[in-house]
Amino acid sequence: MNRRKLVALSVSLTLVVSACHKKAPPTVAPEPMAQPPAAASNSAGNNTAPPPAATNPMGANLDAVAAGRVNTIADRIHFDYNLADIKAEDRSRLDGKAQLLKQFTTVRIRITGHCDERGSDQYNIALGMRRATAAKDYLVQAGIDASRIEVASLGREVPIDAASTEAAWAQNRRDEFDIVAGSQSLRAP
Amino acid sequence: MKGAGIAAVVLLVAGTRLAAQDSVNVIRLGVRGAPQSQPGLAVVSGPGLDSVRAIVRRDLENSNRFTMPPHGADADGVMRGPIDANAFKGSGLTWLVELQPAINGVEVKLYDVATGLIRQRATMAADIGGVGDSRLTIHRVSDQVVGWIGGVGIAATRIVFKEREGKDGGIWRIDSDGANMARVSRGGITMTPAWSPDGSSVAYSEFRDGRWTLYLQKLATSSRVAVPSSAPGDSYGAAFAPDGKTLAYAHGLERGAAIESVDISRMCCAHELTHDKRFADNVAPTYSPDGRRIAYMSTRTGTPELYVMDDDGTGAQQLVSSEFEDNGRALATYTPAWSPDGVRVVFARDTRSGARHLYSVSVGSGQVVQLTSSGRNQDPSWAPDGRHVVFKSDRGGRDQLWILDIESGMLRQISTPGSVQYPAWSRVLGNNP
Numbered sequence: 001m002n003r004r005k006l007v008a009l010s011v012s013l014t015l016v017v018s019a020c021h022k023k024a025p026p027t028v029a030p031e032p033m034a035q036p037p038a039a040a041s042n043s044a045g046n047n048t049a050p051p052p053a054a055t056n057p058m059g060a061n062l063d064a065v066a067a068g069r070v071n072t073i074a075d076r077i078h079f080d081y082n083l084a085d086i087k088a089e090d091r092s093r094l095d096g097k098a099q100l101l102k103q104f105t106t107v108r109i110r111i112t113g114h115c116d117e118r119g120s121d122q123y124n125i126a127l128g129m130r131r132a133t134a135a136k137d138y139l140v141q142a143g144i145d146a147s148r149i150e151v152a153s154l155g156r157e158v159p160i161d162a163a164s165t166e167a168a169w170a171q172n173r174r175d176e177f178d179i180v181a182g183s184q185s186l187r188a189p
Numbered sequence: 190m191k192g193a194g195i196a197a198v199v200l201l202v203a204g205t206r207l208a209a210q211d212s213v214n215v216i217r218l219g220v221r222g223a224p225q226s227q228p229g230l231a232v233v234s235g236p237g238l239d240s241v242r243a244i245v246r247r248d249l250e251n252s253n254r255f256t257m258p259p260h261g262a263d264a265d266g267v268m269r270g271p272i273d274a275n276a277f278k279g280s281g282l283t284w285l286v287e288l289q290p291a292i293n294g295v296e297v298k299l300y301d302v303a304t305g306l307i308r309q310r311a312t313m314a315a316d317i318g319g320v321g322d323s324r325l326t327i328h329r330v331s332d333q334v335v336g337w338i339g340g341v342g343i344a345a346t347r348i349v350f351k352e353r354e355g356k357d358g359g360i361w362r363i364d365s366d367g368a369n370m371a372r373v374s375r376g377g378i379t380m381t382p383a384w385s386p387d388g389s390s391v392a393y394s395e396f397r398d399g400r401w402t403l404y405l406q407k408l409a410t411s412s413r414v415a416v417p418s419s420a421p422g423d424s425y426g427a428a429f430a431p432d433g434k435t436l437a438y439a440h441g442l443e444r445g446a447a448i449e450s451v452d453i454s455r456m457c458c459a460h461e462l463t464h465d466k467r468f469a470d471n472v473a474p475t476y477s478p479d480g481r482r483i484a485y486m487s488t489r490t491g492t493p494e495l496y497v498m499d500d501d502g503t504g505a506q507q508l509v510s511s512e513f514e515d516n517g518r519a520l521a522t523y524t525p526a527w528s529p530d531g532v533r534v535v536f537a538r539d540t541r542s543g544a545r546h547l548y549s550v551s552v553g554s555g556q557v558v559q560l561t562s563s564g565r566n567q568d569p570s571w572a573p574d575g576r577h578v579v580f581k582s583d584r585g586g587r588d589q590l591w592i593l594d595i596e597s598g599m600l601r602q603i604s605t606p607g608s609v610q611y612p613a614w615s616r617v618l619g620n621n622p
Binding site: 110112119120121122123125126127129130133136150151152153154155157158164 | 358378380381396399400401423425426439441442443445446468470472473486488493521523524537567568583610611
């Protein structure tokens with residue numbers, strides 16, 4: 001985890017990439033290291049805190065634009081119990097990611113599949129991999145080079161909500177999208 | 190322990206057994222036919238052995254082989270002066286265990302109460318403080334007693350498991366009696382620990398840089414090595430072959446998960462044993478005690494079901510015949526664990542009502558017996574005595590370790606602060622744990 005955070009920091013001084021699975025959807029914050037997990041907003045894309053270089057209006061604008069792009073890429077998708085099929089309502093989310101990945105060709109991502117606690121714990125690793133691969137296949141179908149997309153699975157091991165409720169399970173059955181390279185390029189005008 | 194107190198012992202002995210059964214809500218399904226009565230056994234000691242006596246008493250109770258007098262009964266405690274086994278005649282006891290201090294240890298005597306004669310005796314090295322890892326020396330005293338009476342003692346064993354702390358979770362170990370919990374892994378996101386057959390090492394998987402990597406860790410030094418796989422991918426759910434030289438594990442790639450095996454004596458030659466098409470997932474291998482076969486879970490027909498194959502991957506066939514939901518879908522079946530005597534495999538299966546229970550299948554006949562009746566239960570692992578199974582269950586509200594004696598139907602909980610996953614029971618641990 002820490003290592004992944006460092007990777008994210010090294011590619012961008014001002015953007016917070018959701019490199020940690022424990023966090024809510026990624027947001028822009030002035031100081032990445034100072035952002036506690038609990039402070040992360042649930043409303044992806046709406047929490048655009050002022051950038052540190054506020055003296056440069058143009059720079060601030062670019063930061064906001066880049067943050068919007070990061071949020072589009074990092075926006076989670078969700079799954080039905082025991083299934084790895086892309087839901088209809090998530091297609092537009094994946095289309096948005098594909099569009100950005102086409103535009104910014106140095107960006108590389110990792111898709112990590114997650115499950116709720118109800119399946120068999122070991123089998124959930126395989127199921128999470130299927131969920132990650134389903135999203136990857138969608139993006140590849142949309143024209144993205146497969147070599148730019150890593151996949152991983154955390155099964156049920158890292159839930160967003162550890163409660164044993166339908167709402168928690170629905171949140172936990174998800175794919176997370178992390179930018180592992182090229183996030184700097186998202187600051188282009 | 191004079192004559193006046195003996196009748197009371199008899200009544201209380203009967204009472205404690207019934208109470209223990211009531212408190213656990215277990216259904217006695219009699220895999221082998223539950224015994225109708227257990228021989229009575231009491232543990233008494235000389236002064237200064239309070240800790241030792243308490244540990245041995247609990248171990249023998251946990252063996253589920255004996256009916257024991259209640260705490261504080263005349264035949265249960267620290268005695269002053271010489272112990273006269275003849276005073277216990279007619280008490281309903283079959284066995285009396287006497288513990289006395291000895292140099293660097295304990296003198297153990299086993300009396301046949303009917304004759305008043307010493308049946309067995311030994312002086313055993315033991316750390317009578319009864320704290321920390323040296324508790325194992327006292328557990329060996331308990332196992333010696335069970336061995337004298339003709340059984341396999343499992344007191345000198347430990348269980349490894351994943352303990353969830355918030356959203357993280359490390360690998361921990363705990364003594365068979367639920368004491369002495371200690372950390373094994375250093376942190377990070379981990380899963381599926383397994384004991385090496387010699388008890389010296391634990392294999393487990395840790396998520397690093399986007400992959401589940403299999404590690405082999407020496408318990409004495411905490412040093413560990415990454416186990417190579419055939420290709421970059423997720424390696425998890427490892428099982429040791431009985432000779433300790435081979436690990437089988439699930440190896441996950443984008444096209445699905447295969448069972449692989451790797452030679453850990455040379456750290457080489459990892460290769461796939463299952464060869465399925467895209468998106469069949471094969472996980473959770475368990476070796477037969479002769480090492481020649483592997484049972485595992487596969488989704489090759491669509492639903493998780495159990496199969497068995499030869500250890501080279503040939504001859505795969507379904508192990509448990511399917512049960513179906515009303516809509517025709519097979520009920521998912523998970524996490525097989527092959528018994529030490531090779532006769533049966535315990536596994537978890539979803540039920541039509543949405544529960545998940547442990548079952549036992551006879552490898553020879555295919556006959557299936559249900560073992561649990563409440564909560565969601567999975568991840569069974571056998572004790573070396575071939576009659577106790579540890580598993581994860583949420584019957585108490587959160588996922589905890591539970592131990593079922595399949596012969597008596599008795600059940601006990603091992604409590605930990607967090608919630609647990611992936612219990613795995615060690616063999617009987619040797620002198621250098």
